[in-house]
């Protein structure tokens with residue numbers, strides 16, 4: 381790697397030259413699932429509009445009572461003086477007075493909510509630069525987060541698409557060139573901060589951006605820590621065993637998206653064509669036939685999918701820890717290709733969630749099992765969506781058991797609840813708890829306790 385100081389911040393990972401992406405991160409030793417490969421605080425963060433006023437603008441923690449900043453007439457809220465002081469020093473003093481006018485302006489109001497959060501994040505990023513930190517452009521200290529930020533690859537942006545930024549109170553002398561330098565690295569280095577997979581903000585984590593490339597079948601994933609009084613922290617965690625010499629990559633989008641959508645998104649936001657193993661495989665599949673709407677044929681397809689993923693029937697206990705689903709994906713028989721059609725997953729998820737909310741538990745358990753088979757093929761091992769879905773399946777089996785609204789015998793429903801809980805715990809434990817207190821791992825424990833009390 382060109383920059384030994386950046387490398388010294390990462391243990392067990394080396395950056396190697398890569399013809400398509402400048403550098404790629406390679407494991408210098410093997411890592412077991414759940415290992416935290418890199419832990420970094422946000423350089424900049426902005427809450428999504430729906431969370432403003434419910435979470436601290438400094439640490440993103442959700443608290444009942446927040447102090448509001450009197451300077452900007454209640455546009456920024458803090459969990460306490462520690463966050464208010466550090467946010468003031470880092471950025472807020474530069475935008476406090478002008479922020480209310482900025483968010484009321486037509487230019488801001490016309491933006492979709494997602495772009496509004498980016499306009500604020502861009503304003504925060506520019507506001508936190510000071511004249512000492514402009515020097516990295518001319519080659520300043522190389523290991524500071526600001527310097528690492530300026531060493532990032534720019535994305536495929538045009539300045540005409542840049543969102544408006546909040547005028548700075550005192551330092552309106554930030555040169556346009558510098559704003560452009562920030563914006564050009566912005567879209568392709570911008571992470572959605574989530575709590576239990578719900579987006580709560582957007583953040584920039586320069587070192588993580590400098591190190592990790594994208595893959596549609598990643599072996600690592602980010603998770604976020606929210607601690608009162610501290611800026612949100614991102615951990616990049618190994619999802620499965622990573623062998624020495626293997627590239628470590630995360631997924632920049634939802635891996636369940638169809639091939640074409642993934643390619644378009646990666647090209648538009650990040651400016652590259654993905655050549656990962658999965659994309660190479662899918663690019664050769666040619667035309668993907670749409671699934672039939674004939675109920676009989678549709679049932680045949682879902683049966684075939686389940687039989688392929690669970691060849692000896694469904695035994696969640698046995699399936700835990702199986703790591704050969706990704707190989708199964710590449711050996712998928714042609715009659716299963718319609719499951720890769722873009723409407724298959726949204727329609728199946730819709731059937732599952734509608735049926736579980738309406739109390740049609742048998743329909744939900746059936747659709748949910750097909751969905752699990754699909755997820756196991758499409759998602760990398762231990763991807764959190766698999767854990768969240770198996771938890772939903774446990775809750776559905778439990779509700780069917782409690783309500784008695786099911787043709788499945790009670791003993792089987794309680795066994796099913798147990799199976800899905802065991803599965804959910806095994807998957808969710810790999811990334812571990814993240815975001816707000818509570819969350820899926822605690823739900824797993826609560827439901828396990830209820831189940832034990834019954835026995």
Ligand SMILES: C[S@@+](CC[C@H](N)C(=O)[O-])C[C@H]1O[C@@H](n2cnc3c(N)ncnc32)[C@H](O)[C@@H]1O
Pocket residue numbers: 400401402403404531532533534535568569588589590591592593594595649650651652653654655
């Ligand atoms: C967050 S950076 C990743 C680190 C980058 N490789 C570097 O050397 O700084 C994102 C940028 O890296 C490149 N990149 C990341 N993953 C890639 C991939 N799978 N194929 C090609 N380019 C990739 C793209 O230019 C993208 O905009």
